[in-house]
Amino acid sequence: MPFGFEQSLACRKDFPALNQVRADGLYLSFLDGPGGSQVPQSVIDAIAHVYATCNVNTHGNFPPSIEIDQRMQRAREVLAAFLGAEDASCISFGQNMTTLNFALSAAIGATLHPGDEILVTQLDHEANRGPWLKLREHGVIVHEVRLLASGLLDMEDMAAKINARTKLLAIGASSNALGTVNDLKLARDLTREVGALLVVDAVHYAPHFPLDVQDLGVDFLLCSAYKFYGPHVGVLYSRPGALDVLPTTRLIVQDPKAPYRIETGTLNHAAIEGARAAVEYVAGWGSGATLRERILDAMAGIAAYEHEIAKSYYDEVRSIGGVHVWGPDFSQGLRAPTVSITLESVTAEQAARALGQEGICVWDGHFYAARAVEILGLAARGGLLRTGVSMYNTPLELDRLLAGIRRLA
Numbered sequence: 015m016p017f018g019f020e021q022s023l024a025c026r027k028d029f030p031a032l033n034q035v036r037a038d039g040l041y042l043s044f045l046d047g048p049g050g051s052q053v054p055q056s057v058i059d060a061i062a063h064v065y066a067t068c069n070v071n072t073h074g075n076f077p078p079s080i081e082i083d084q085r086m087q088r089a090r091e092v093l094a095a096f097l098g099a100e101d102a103s104c105i106s107f108g109q110n111m112t113t114l115n116f117a118l119s120a121a122i123g124a125t126l127h128p129g130d131e132i133l134v135t136q137l138d139h140e141a142n143r144g145p146w147l148k149l150r151e152h153g154v155i156v157h158e159v160r161l162l163a164s165g166l167l168d169m170e171d172m173a174a175k176i177n178a179r180t181k182l183l184a185i186g187a188s189s190n191a192l193g194t195v196n197d198l199k200l201a202r203d204l205t206r207e208v209g210a211l212l213v214v215d216a217v218h219y220a221p222h223f224p225l226d227v228q229d230l231g232v233d234f235l236l237c238s239a240y241k242f243y244g245p246h247v248g249v250l251y252s253r254p255g256a257l258d259v260l261p262t263t264r265l266i267v268q269d270p271k272a273p274y275r276i277e278t279g280t281l282n283h284a285a286i287e288g289a290r291a292a293v294e295y296v297a298g299w300g301s302g303a304t305l306r307e308r309i310l311d312a313m314a315g316i317a318a319y320e321h322e323i324a325k326s327y328y329d330e331v332r333s334i335g336g337v338h339v340w341g342p343d344f345s346q347g348l349r350a351p352t353v354s355i356t357l358e359s360v361t362a363e364q365a366a367r368a369l370g371q372e373g374i375c376v377w378d379g380h381f382y383a384a385r386a387v388e389i390l391g392l393a394a395r396g397g398l399l400r401t402g403v404s405m406y407n408t409p410l411e412l413d414r415l416l417a418g419i420r421r422l423a
């Protein structure tokens with residue numbers, strides 16, 4: 015059975031946060047997935063299991079250390095299956111996506127020369143802009159791909175700004191502010207022509223769509239487990255061989271090979287085990303002979319379900335007077351189930367606060383996609399009111415949100 019309404023209702027039982035009886039009597043609707051998703055009990059259990067049984071350091075010659083080594087290796091294999099990576103050695107872990115991307119940009123930056131060019135986008139989260147903009151301090155020239163009022167990137171502008179001096183394009187797979195899904199195939203073709211690296215921020219994409227890093231042909235791709243039902247841990251995919259040639263900042267005692275080359279100090283083993291459990295939880299909603307097949311099947315079903323209910327929310331909310339919907343139309347191809355609006359009557363912050371008092375959890379502001387909000391001219395009024403749909407959200411919750419927005423409008 016593909017993932018649909020029944021499965022969404024059923025999966026809610028697995029998430030303790032969705033079923034909590036609160037002292038204030040509020041029933042919560044978590045429509046804040048782009049900021050972070052809730053975790054199923056199996057993830058909580060996996061984290062607890064590490065602390066209860068093998069909370070020791072890796073590479074020791076005693077049983078719990080051997081167990082944690084095996085668990086870390088298994089986690090890399092499972093995340094490799096999630097992303098479609100060649101093997102476990104392509105998967106590095108870190109504190110979060112931002113920290114990993116700073117480490118990556120510093121390492122790549124050390125190979126660049128003054129006058130070399132990097133391209134970022136006006137649509138991206140700051141986590142995929144700031145680390146690259148920082149390289150300006152070393153004489154690297156950073157250009158930006160223009161964001162159009164439609165919420166799409168100007169791909170002609172991208173093509174025009176890629177030239178023989180371009181060493182890297184940093185681009186999001188999907189916008190956490192507007193739900194835009196970018197044309198990564200075109201980005202890859204354009205960068206390949208000039209031999210530039212392609213670094214993809216898939217933090218907002220990974221929870222909503224099946225991913226295939228080999229098919230995309232990316233050099234590096236980053237995501238964050240807390241957006242796909244896991245704990246706070248960052249994940250970096252590196253194309254085989256791509257990490258091994260980078261001068262990463264590391265200790266001389268550290269393993270210099272991928273995937274360890276960019277991992278500093280002791281990792282958060284419990285969180286990594288939780289990330290493994292999160293992927294296996296998602297895979298449990300799919301069918302197939304292999305873990306990869308189950309992941310792809312589950313993610314295809316989740317994508318279709320989320321798209322359907324987000325699209326119907328989008329159609330309803332845009333028909334409310336005094337509401338402006340931002341981001342691409344749902345009929346224009348692939349789009350993440352993330353819908354941002356502004357209201358004429360109240361600011362996004364006032365709206366989020368009022369909805370929050372009713373137990374509806376939605377975000378307001380720029381969500382660190384500050385450049386996009388600035389370009390759209392929305393910064394002065396406090397940005398956007400953002401609704402995100404996750405696998406556990408139901409049409410009923412979106413109806414509840416719509417009723418709240420109608421009252422505010």
Ligand SMILES: Cc1ncc(COP(=O)(O)O)c(C=O)c1O
Pocket residue numbers: 048049110111112113139141142186188189190215217218237238247248
């Ligand atoms: C699109 C996108 N990129 C990057 C990040 C940063 O991820 P992290 O919190 O793991 O550093 C976020 C977080 O919201 C995001 O939405």
